[in-house]
Amino acid sequence: xxxxxxxxxxxxxxxxxxxxxxxxxxxxxxxxxxxxxxxxxxxxxxxxxxxxxxxxxxxxxxxxxxxxxxxxxxxxxxxxxxxxxxxxxxxxxxxxxxxxxxxxxxxxxxxxxxxxxxxxxxxxxxxxxxxxxxxxxxxxxxxxxxxxxxxxxxxxxxxxxxxxxxxxxxxxxxxxxxxxxxxxxxxxxxxxxxxxxxxxxxxxxxxxxxxxxxxxxxxxxxxxxxxxxxxxxxxxxxxxxxxxxxxxxxxxxxxxxxxxxxxxxxxxxxxxxxxxxxxxxxxxxxxxxxxxxxxxxxxxxxxxxxxxxxxxxxxxxxxxxxxxxxxxxxxxxxxxxxxxxxxxxxxxxx
Numbered sequence: 628x629x630x631x632x633x634x635x636x637x638x639x640x641x642x643x644x645x646x647x648x649x650x651x652x653x654x655x656x657x658x659x660x661x662x663x664x665x666x667x668x669x670x671x672x673x674x675x676x677x678x679x680x681x682x683x684x685x686x687x688x689x690x691x692x693x694x695x696x697x698x699x700x701x702x703x704x705x706x707x708x709x710x711x712x713x714x715x716x717x718x719x720x721x722x723x724x725x726x727x728x729x730x731x732x733x734x735x736x737x738x739x740x741x742x743x744x745x746x747x748x749x750x751x752x753x754x755x756x757x758x759x760x761x762x763x764x765x766x767x768x769x770x771x772x773x774x775x776x777x778x779x780x781x782x783x784x785x786x787x788x789x790x791x792x793x794x795x796x797x798x799x800x801x802x803x804x805x806x807x808x809x810x811x812x813x814x815x816x817x818x819x820x821x822x823x824x825x826x827x828x829x830x831x832x833x834x835x836x837x838x839x840x841x842x843x844x845x846x847x848x849x850x851x852x853x854x855x856x857x858x859x860x861x862x863x864x865x866x867x868x869x870x871x872x873x874x875x876x877x878x879x880x881x882x883x884x885x886x887x888x889x890x891x892x893x894x895x896x897x898x899x900x901x902x903x904x905x906x907x908x909x910x911x912x913x914x915x916x917x918x919x920x921x922x923x924x925x926x927x928x929x930x931x932x933x934x935x936x937x938x939x940x941x942x943x944x945x946x947x948x949x950x951x952x953x954x955x956x957x958x959x960x961x962x963x964x965x966x967x968x969x970x971x972x973x974x975x976x977x
Contacts, residue, residue: 645675650682657683657723660735664728676734684738687720691745721752725759729787732756736794750801753791757806760787761813785817792823799834807831808842815857816848828860832867836896840906855914858921861907865928868900897933904929905939912946922947 649655656679663670663679670676724735740749761784788810795802811827813819831838843864845857908925911917926940934940 645678650678653683653686653720654723656680656686657727660727660731664731676731680731680735680738683720683724683735684742684744687739687748688742688744690720691718691748718748718751721748721755724752725756729760729783729790733790733794740794740796746796746798746801749794749796753794754802754806757787757791757810760784781817784813785819788813788817789819789823792819792826795826795830799830804831804834804837805839805842808838808845811860812845815845815860828863829867832864833871835864835868835903836899838903840903840910843903843907844910854911854916854921856911858911858917858925862921862924862928865900865904865925869928869930894932897929898935901929901933902939905934905943908940908943909946912943913950915950917947 645659649659659679660676663676667676724732727735736749736752792810792814807827807830811824811831814824814827843861845860847853847855847857904925908922912922926943
């Protein structure tokens with residue numbers, strides 16, 4: 628196969644085809660990587676995978692640079708600036724690489740990050756890939772097929788979630804916060820690695836003021852007589868948020884500007900989260916399994932100055948107390964009816 632036996636033999640012709648044809652075209656690189664998925668580790672030993680991945684990373688980076696230059700334009704004042712577009716023209720590759728197996732996809736995204744592809748593009752690709760892989764096998768979320776869940780499918784989805792979390796850019800706001808919550812729900816449901824769940828909780832906690840009530844209403848997947856919603860996870864999100872707020876306050880205290888300016892962004896985010904917490908407490912208050920200690924720990928996590936008004940908190944407390952009183956009344960009525968039929972001496976002798 629080598630040129631030792633004949634000139635222009637199969638080996639040299641394959642190398643030339645790989646360099647001159649395949650590596651010049653992103654779609655062909657993806658096709659070759661798909662074919663190589665069943666040929667690992669041989670394809671790795673022949674450097675075919677590495678060369679295709681490097682070609683994809685280089686091409687996407689070059690496309691983004693060219694796209695950035697094409698978006699430069701002059702404003703009315705004569706200053707050069709970047710025009711805003713809903714989606715960058717250089718991100719056409721997102722759909723192409725989404726067909727790769729998760730291990731190949733991970734290597735491609737890692738190479739792109741090393742080449743300097745924009746975090747926003749990386750984030751968009753991760754969202755697209757996760758949505759395809761995690762909704763393709765819907766048996767895990769289909770209650771009617773609960774007894775038919777394929778363990779291999781579950782392991783695959785678990786691997787996808789953990790890999791996507793490890794590939795998330797460090798920059799904030801590059802992926803929608805509802806996507807992070809979706810990953811967190813999946814990580815809890817699939818019992819993913821603790822490190823993945825803590826990473827997601829830290830990311831969400833740093834931008835919790837952008838979330839909605841639907842986001843933080845995370846169902847409890849323990850199915851052991853616990854609360855309907857995962858209160859412990861929400862508490863950890865609030866702790867992460869407060870720790871982030873503390874670091875922001877430290878930065879503000881060391882700034883050169885006076886504090887006479889209007890309310891700081893940190894205080895604004897605190898107020899938003901306090902309203903979110905009060906609405907959350909009102910939503911979980913009717914849960915008969917919600918212990919007072921868990922209700923209080925959520926209510927008391929935020930600092931005292933986070934709430935400018937306490938109407939929302941009072942409303943949540945009122946709902947919780949009414950539920951407690953109703954349960955207490957029903958329990959007393961139950962005991963009274965039991966004692967009507969059975970002598971109290973029986974219970975005293977137990």
